[in-house]
Amino acid sequence: MIGSVFHWTEWGNANAEPLLFLHGFLGCSADWAEVARTLGNDYRCIAVDLPGHGRTPPNDATFPACLEGLLAALDQAGVGPCPWIGYSMGGRIALYGAARRPDRVNALILESASPGLEDKLARRERRESDEMLACTIERTSFSSFLAQWYDQPMFAPLRTKPERFDAMLERRRKNQPAWVAEALRGLGAGVQPSLWPEWKRLDTPATLIAGALDEKFTAIAEAMAARRPGTEVIVAPECGHNVHAEAPAAYTRALRTALSGGNPGGGAATNSQ
Numbered sequence: 001m002i003g004s005v006f007h008w009t010e011w012g013n014a015n016a017e018p019l020l021f022l023h024g025f026l027g028c029s030a031d032w033a034e035v036a037r038t039l040g041n042d043y044r045c046i047a048v049d050l051p052g053h054g055r056t057p058p059n060d061a062t063f064p065a066c067l068e069g070l071l072a073a074l075d076q077a078g079v080g081p082c083p084w085i086g087y088s089m090g091g092r093i094a095l096y097g098a099a100r101r102p103d104r105v106n107a108l109i110l111e112s113a114s115p116g117l118e119d120k121l122a123r124r125e126r127r128e129s130d131e132m133l134a135c136t137i138e139r140t141s142f143s144s145f146l147a148q149w150y151d152q153p154m155f156a157p158l159r160t161k162p163e164r165f166d167a168m169l170e171r172r173r174k175n176q177p178a179w180v181a182e183a184l185r186g187l188g189a190g191v192q193p194s195l196w197p198e199w200k201r202l203d204t205p206a207t208l209i210a211g212a213l214d215e216k217f218t219a220i221a222e223a224m225a226a227r228r229p230g231t232e233v234i235v236a237p238e239c240g241h242n243v244h245a246e247a248p249a250a251y252t253r254a255l256r257t258a259l260s261g262g263n264p265g266g267g268a269a270t271n272s273q
Contacts, residue, residue, distance in 0.1 A: 006073045007055035008048045012040030018082045021047035022090025026172050028054030034248045052183025061186030063096050083107035092192055099198035108206040109258050112217040112241050115195035127190030134181035142177045154214050157240035200227045207232045207258035211239030
């Protein structure tokens with residue numbers, strides 16, 4: 001455990017450059033194992049269980065409290081400014097961290113993530129939708145909820161890889177439903193402030209990764225790049241929402257390239273704007 005709240009998993013060279021990995025909704029630090037082990041000779045890979053996930057209780061599951069906890073955790077681990085790598089919900093948290101504490105985030109790699117909803121009405125509707133979903137998590141079978149959640153079209157490419165999908169689902173079943181519901185209430189897109197203004201002004205080098213089959217987040221990545229010239233967009237072919245789970249080798253190649261400041265390879269399409 002880092003600090004008094006966050007649990008974590010670490011891979012790689014303890015003396016190398018540190019990387020912080022932030023998982024998505026329903027995930028845990030172990031989601032990054034395959035990628036982190038591949039990077040382990042060259043980086044110190046630290047992946048946390050975010051509030052309400054894995055072994056980290058929800059406590060005060062809000063964006064400010066989550067950021068404060070992450071910074072305290074990194075301080076105790078002896079980690080200063082470093083790249084923050086986030087998927088989906090973890091990407092939104094990473095961007096929030098860069099916007100609020102740019103001195104601690106020296107690079108951003110965001111996978112299937114968004115600066116949030118700009119419209120106040122849309123945020124209110126999303127909060128209401130997330131509250132209904134949180135109640136569903138609390139009142140119904142968690143296994144049934146997981147089956148319904150991962151039946152969404154954006155996860156269809158992952159379902160075509162049964163071994164990977166089943167392993168991911170097994171990790172999800174270890175979550176505590178009440179914790180997950182609280183995390184959704186405090187860290188969902190409906191309660192997240194719109195970070196579009198901060199995104200446009202942010203000086204932190206950033207790379208955006210999306211799956212070609214996830215049209216929604218590919219469009220969001222392109223919109224983000226359009227508002228911030230110089231942003232690199234990597235579109236992974238034949239992938240959906242969860243690129244690092246669907247194609248870990250290609251994702252890791254793209255990650256290495258992004259961290260070195262080069263142009264991505266491995267068959268990924270790019271769009272620099």
